[in-house]
Structures are given as structure tokens and as C-alpha cells.
Amino acid sequence: MNDISEYKEMYAVEAAEHLQSMNDALLSLEKDPDNSETINVMFRAAHTLKGMSATMGYSSIAELTHNMENLMDRVRKNEMTLGPPAIDVLFEIVDTLEKMVEMPEDSSRYDISSLLERITQFLKAGVELPDEEQYVALEHHDADRTAGMSEKECNVFNITITLHESCILKSARSAVILRNLSELGEIIETSPTLKDIDDGKFDRVFSATVSTKEDSKKLEDIVKATLEISKVDIKPMGTDEIQTKKIEDDRNYSNDTARSAIKNVQSVRVGIERLDSLMNLVGELVINKIRLMQLAADHKLDYLEDTLASLNRLTNDLQEEIIATRMVPIEQIFNRFPRMVRDLAKKEGKEVELIMGGGDIELDRTVLDEVGDPLVHLLRNCVDHGIESPLEREKSGKNLRGRIKLTARREKNYVIIEADDDGRGMDPGRLRRAAVTKGLMTQEEASRLTDSDALNLSFMPGFSTAERVTDISGRGVGMDVVRTKMEALGGSIKLESRMGEGTKIVLKLPLTVAIIRSLMIKVGKETYAIPITNVVRDLAIKKDMIRTIKGEEVVLTMGEVLPIIRLHTLFGINSNGSDDMIVVVVERGGSNVGIVVDQVIGQQEVIIKKLDNRILKGIKGFAGATILGDGNVALILDVGTLL
Structure with missing residues (x-):
């Protein structure tokens, strides 16, 4: 019997994706609460995460998502609408779920009672809620092909099961079904093979041939008792059909095995530590290649020219392949910014729209990990210092809603990331005065600075023009930290600003730091x-x-x-x-x-x-x-x- 722990990593990845879908859907619903497609996305994400969590035995997560699902079900049936208070509660639930999913085994330590109570308040519309679903804990069944069964004493059925399209953990669901069926009889055959089912290598449909003393109704009921089942089709099998099936199975066994073996090697999961080790090894190889080429040139070893040319080409190809395996889309960090900007803007009483582009641009994982925090700081500055209040924007003849554009693009061996806002811009005069006030330079030195040089004062350690300290910015830890991080990565940062029009910050980063x-x-x-x-x-x-x-x-x-x-x-x-x-x-x-x-x-x-x-x-x-x-x-x- 397989241990449930082997599915923990899969659960963590899938759960994170569903929570990201919920975040994105809520951000859209905040602007358009009646969009039925987005409402359905939210409902399906909650439903799937509930099923996954219940299957894994994470009851607190399952309970919270079950109640969220009930709420979204009422919304999609037009029995209630999503106002700002309900959306705020849903955002809180998603935040709590993110914490719970990080350590699901300890999720029960989170007190979710207040969130459940607030959902209940929204559901007090007099419509009967669905009965509490029965959660089934995952347990793999190790079913072997059974020989010598007594067909005279048993009925033989071929059961075809279609999982719901929202089912993510197909292998987990199928394992529960096969375990339950095995309690009613003997599983003679599965299609695809049990190993392929165990590895999730099937679409949404699989079948099992079962020898049992029970009738078809009992088999159907036990299969349907499992969550996320779309369809169950049961057909009785005669002796001739069983023998024909065995002959066909034997005839195709070797071919099926070969195809299965080919599928098994299509992709593998490799830890970043191993990729780091490979990068170090290829680095050593490149160094030795350069050394060999230098020796051949110094000693005029012309007969090595062809061999070294081939070695040079192969080493370069290997180097490019290793770098390519480390590349990940920049959207992996971009995706967390819409929610962050939304929360910051709401706290500041501002309206801000974040437009993102170039999320498919790829960066080395090491660079991507390091650039996340600088981008967070830049966007926080855009919201806090850059974008004006709605009243101030109205006086300036601007759209009440501020705009921040975050885009990435590729230029040769570099990635360019731009953060551009349409806010108030930066005042060079104010920056000069701040530098003098802080004792960083004299009045005469400040007056000689060009506007461009004055803007670059913001990169000085501890420099800030914030008149008030908030939890968003203004604590004297700012652009100098961003610049230091960029330069440590072998990159650079540029600052452009137009008074009354906005500010643009351009980051230039190498694809890899190795x-x-x-x-x-x-x-x-x-x-x-x-x-x-x-x-x-x-x-x-x-x-x-x-x-x-x-x-x-x-x-x-x-x-x-x-x-x-x-x-x-x-x-x-x-x-x-x-x-x-x-x-x-x-x-x-x-x-x-x-x-x-x-x-x-x-x-x-x-x-x-x-x-x-x-x-x-x-x-x-x-x-x-x-x-x-x-x-x-x-x-x-x-x-x-x-x-």
C-alpha cells in the first residue's frame, strides 16, 4: 500500500495554482462582480481545492474551501451578489488558505471560525445549503492480477469510470475507487494498466474488470460515493468475453509495455541544487576548454585545430542547454503583484490599475529569486509616492484611476524590466533640498546638479523625501538597496521622471549570473x-x-x-x-x-x-x-x- 506522502509535493504545486486562480478571479470580480465566467472560475477552483484537500486528509482546508464553494455556488445561481464586503472576506480566506497550504499538516492550528461565521452571515438568505459531503481519505490499493478465480460463484463486470473535468489528482481519485471496489470483490484487470493509473497517465476515463458476488447497483453506488465522479458505466461480462479479453491482453502486452516505457521518460523533476551542480561542472569544462585552446595556440599545435573546434562547439551547446534548463518564466513573480498593488492602493485610499506584459520572458531561476524583492519595493514606491490620491488626480485633469505598467522584454543576453507609472513624477528641486537638509551636500553643490543628477540622489543610502513614515515606504531603506541588488547581479538600474506625468524605472539584468x-x-x-x-x-x-x-x-x-x-x-x-x-x-x-x-x-x-x-x-x-x-x-x- 503506497504512502500518501508521495502526493504532498503534487498537492502543494496544484494548490498554489488554484489559489493563484482565486486571487486573479477575485481581482477581476472586484471590477466586474457579475461576470459569470469569472464566477465559475472561482467556484471550480474552490471545489477542486476542497476535493484535493479532503482526499489528502487536510480537513480544515477542506472545510474552509467547502464553505467558500457554497458561497460561490449561491452567486453563480444568482441567489446573491458579490459586494465589496463579501469580496474582502474572500480575499481574507485566500490569504488564510495560502498560509495553511504552506504547512497543510499543521493547518488545523489556524482558527477559521471567524471566517466561517462571516460566510454564514452572507448565506443567510433562506436558501437551503447542500448537505455536508463525505470526505474520503486517500489510500492506495495494491491490486494484482488475480489468477484462478472461481467464475461460477461470481459475477464479472466491466466498470468504466469518467472523472469530473475539474479533477486534478486523478491517480488519487482512482486509487480510492479501486480500493473501494476491491472490498466488494477481486479486481481482475484495469485499463490502462495499474501502473499507468497510479502515475496518472490517463485522461479522465479508466476501467476495471471486477469479479464479485454483489450486483451492479452495489458497485455503482460505491463508485459514485467518491467525489469528482462524472459518469459510471457498468456492463456484465460473459465467459467468452473474459477469455477474448485475456487473449487480446496477452497479444498486446509487449507493445503496451513498450509504449508505457516510452511515456515514462518524457519528463523528470530535477531539483535546483542539481542544476547548480551541473552549472558548476560545465563552468569548469569551459575553463579547461579555454585553457586547451590557449595551449594549442601558444605551441602552434595545428593538428589539434579540428578537434578543439569540435570541443568548443560541443561545450558551447552543452552550456546553452544547461542554462536553458534553469530558465523559468518571469510571470512566476509577476503573478503575485496584482493582489499586492490592490491591497496597497486600498490601504492608501487610491485607485490603481496594474498592467503587466512580457510574463513569458524567461530568466535564470537564481536571478528570478533575487529580483523579486527589488520589484516589490519599486511597485510599493509607485503606489505610495508615485500615484496621487483621486482628489489630486482630479485637480490635475487625470483619470481618477492611476496606472502602473510592469513589462519585461528580451534584449540579446539581457532582460529589461520596466516599471512605469502615470503619477506625479519626481521633483528635482525637492530632491536637492532634501540632500541639503540631510547634510549630504552643501546648497552650492546641490544647485550645480543637473535634473538627471538630482533624480539619482534617490539612490544614495538612507535618502528619502517622505514627509511621513508609513508601513509602505519612507523608512530610509529604499532605492539604494534596489541598486545594490541589481549591481550584485551584474545588472543596472536607470531612473527617468517627468513632473506631473510619471516615473519610469528600468532594470537591466543578465539572463544568468553564473x-x-x-x-x-x-x-x-x-x-x-x-x-x-x-x-x-x-x-x-x-x-x-x-x-x-x-x-x-x-x-x-x-x-x-x-x-x-x-x-x-x-x-x-x-x-x-x-x-x-x-x-x-x-x-x-x-x-x-x-x-x-x-x-x-x-x-x-x-x-x-x-x-x-x-x-x-x-x-x-x-x-x-x-x-x-x-x-x-x-x-x-x-x-x-x-x-
Whole structure:
């Protein structure tokens, strides 16, 4: 007899999907409470989650979803309407269910009595409620093909069962049915095979041949006693039919087994830890490939050229395949934002519409996990600081409902995520005054800032213009955290704003953080890598073009005053002293800075090896290291903390 624990992971995944469907449906019903299609989606999600939970033995979850189902059933029968109070209660129920589903075995510790009472209040319309359903706990039946049965003493029936279209845990339902049938007789045969039924490898229809002393009515009743049954068809079988069926089964056994074996390997579930290990191994392979190619070039081993070309191609293909297996759609984090924006807007007394696009764009799972919190903060800022109150928007001649657009798109090896609102925009003057008030700069320094530079003040640690502290924002932990996270991922962030029109924040992220494209440079005898996402351009300048303003070296280029940093000075490396200088222009927080180097080697994909924080604790400016083709180690510069 199989243990129910094998279905726990399946239950968690399916339950999360149904709860997401409920959230989406409630957000739609809040705008259009009479939409019958959305009402049915809500009802089916509650019904299915109830059945799943009851089957798994999670009675508290089943009870709460059963009452939610009753409420939605009344709504779809036009016996009541969903007003704002009812929708608020349904949102609370979904929130509670999300917590319960996280640890379903402990779900009974949640007090759901107040929620059940509030549902009951909505149901006091005098219409009789459906009887409480009988919940059946899942228990797999290990049915073997039975030989030597006494057909003279028993009736033989072929029972065809059709599960309801809303049934998710097909194998669990079928296991309950087969167990119940086995209590009335012997199961001779199932179609498809018992293993395929156990693995859920059938549509919604399966059949069982049963030898029993009971009549067909008793068999039909016990099958129909199980939840989520759409149809039951029972036919008696004669001796000839049984023998014919056995011959056909024997004839097709090998073919059926082969087909089953092919199906069994179509997909597998792989943990992210194993994918991380594969990525590390392919990284080592790439490093050794580069080393071999370097040795062949150094020693002019032309006879290895074809073999190394083939190795290079195969390694690149393997690298791309491993990266592809780690990719997941960005909608996995986008999906949680509509509800969040709705709740924040309601708390602030604002009307906000969230428009999302590009959810099918894929990102490395590691990047996706890291970008979730920054996006949450950006959207909270949009709601709290960006979108005005309905009264303020009305005075400005705007639509009372604010709009936030969250979109993702692919550009070469990067994903661009934009958060754009049509709110009040950011006031550069107010930002300058805040910087002076906080003692971050003098009045004279603030007055010299361009509007673009003033907007970038918001990236400074602890900077905030919030006049009041709320639980949404204004605690001095803000855009600097977002920028730091983006730069740690090898990405960047840009801020654009128009007074009275709105604000746009653009995040640029690499598809993966394990392998990044970098610009390789030399300073003295040392080689360094700069993530290409930070690089704007490189340029050649003469030494006499450098000017000093307030103790800082700058150069005027293309109408821009460009601050420059000498890596020689920063790292304590001897300069070559040449009058001709190479400057790599990098972007940091929306501003450009020039880095003086001795040589630009070119672009190259590098494998990132994380630095040991115990050894390099407190040392900033480096994102990691990589191994070059000659076997030497090159440090990867972290522009965000270096400058």
C-alpha cells in the first residue's frame, strides 16, 4: 500500500495554482462582480481545492474551501451578489488558505471560525445549503492480477469510470475507487494498466474488470460515493468475453509495455541544487576548454585545430542547454503583484490599475529569486509616492484611476524590466533640498546638479523625501538597496521622471549570473573583467585633457563632464606613464564614470567564481573571480562598490 506522502509535493504545486486562480478571479470580480465566467472560475477552483484537500486528509482546508464553494455556488445561481464586503472576506480566506497550504499538516492550528461565521452571515438568505459531503481519505490499493478465480460463484463486470473535468489528482481519485471496489470483490484487470493509473497517465476515463458476488447497483453506488465522479458505466461480462479479453491482453502486452516505457521518460523533476551542480561542472569544462585552446595556440599545435573546434562547439551547446534548463518564466513573480498593488492602493485610499506584459520572458531561476524583492519595493514606491490620491488626480485633469505598467522584454543576453507609472513624477528641486537638509551636500553643490543628477540622489543610502513614515515606504531603506541588488547581479538600474506625468524605472539584468559577458582589461600586468552590462563605451584621451575640479579629476568629452578613476592609484599598481590614456566609461546609478586602464583586451564570456567572504571580508569592488585561458586568475570588478 503506497504512502500518501508521495502526493504532498503534487498537492502543494496544484494548490498554489488554484489559489493563484482565486486571487486573479477575485481581482477581476472586484471590477466586474457579475461576470459569470469569472464566477465559475472561482467556484471550480474552490471545489477542486476542497476535493484535493479532503482526499489528502487536510480537513480544515477542506472545510474552509467547502464553505467558500457554497458561497460561490449561491452567486453563480444568482441567489446573491458579490459586494465589496463579501469580496474582502474572500480575499481574507485566500490569504488564510495560502498560509495553511504552506504547512497543510499543521493547518488545523489556524482558527477559521471567524471566517466561517462571516460566510454564514452572507448565506443567510433562506436558501437551503447542500448537505455536508463525505470526505474520503486517500489510500492506495495494491491490486494484482488475480489468477484462478472461481467464475461460477461470481459475477464479472466491466466498470468504466469518467472523472469530473475539474479533477486534478486523478491517480488519487482512482486509487480510492479501486480500493473501494476491491472490498466488494477481486479486481481482475484495469485499463490502462495499474501502473499507468497510479502515475496518472490517463485522461479522465479508466476501467476495471471486477469479479464479485454483489450486483451492479452495489458497485455503482460505491463508485459514485467518491467525489469528482462524472459518469459510471457498468456492463456484465460473459465467459467468452473474459477469455477474448485475456487473449487480446496477452497479444498486446509487449507493445503496451513498450509504449508505457516510452511515456515514462518524457519528463523528470530535477531539483535546483542539481542544476547548480551541473552549472558548476560545465563552468569548469569551459575553463579547461579555454585553457586547451590557449595551449594549442601558444605551441602552434595545428593538428589539434579540428578537434578543439569540435570541443568548443560541443561545450558551447552543452552550456546553452544547461542554462536553458534553469530558465523559468518571469510571470512566476509577476503573478503575485496584482493582489499586492490592490491591497496597497486600498490601504492608501487610491485607485490603481496594474498592467503587466512580457510574463513569458524567461530568466535564470537564481536571478528570478533575487529580483523579486527589488520589484516589490519599486511597485510599493509607485503606489505610495508615485500615484496621487483621486482628489489630486482630479485637480490635475487625470483619470481618477492611476496606472502602473510592469513589462519585461528580451534584449540579446539581457532582460529589461520596466516599471512605469502615470503619477506625479519626481521633483528635482525637492530632491536637492532634501540632500541639503540631510547634510549630504552643501546648497552650492546641490544647485550645480543637473535634473538627471538630482533624480539619482534617490539612490544614495538612507535618502528619502517622505514627509511621513508609513508601513509602505519612507523608512530610509529604499532605492539604494534596489541598486545594490541589481549591481550584485551584474545588472543596472536607470531612473527617468517627468513632473506631473510619471516615473519610469528600468532594470537591466543578465539572463544568468553564473556566466557573464565581460570586457577584459589590463592594468599594469594584472587582468581584470568588467561586466559588459556596466560598460558604456571606451575612448582614448591625452593626458593634458584631464582637468581637476574640487580635487577630482574629470575630462570633458562629448559635452559631458566625466569623472575619472585611475585603477593604478586605487590598486597601488605602477603606471606606464604614457601621455596616451585609455578610458573605459561605465555606468553607475544613472551616472557615467571613466576608468583609466592600460589596455582593452576585448569581450569574453567568463565563469564567475564567488570569493570567500571569510578571507576578503570588508574588501569592496570585486564581484568574484574567473580563470583565464592561461590558467591565471582575473578579478571581476563590481562597479557599484568600486567607485
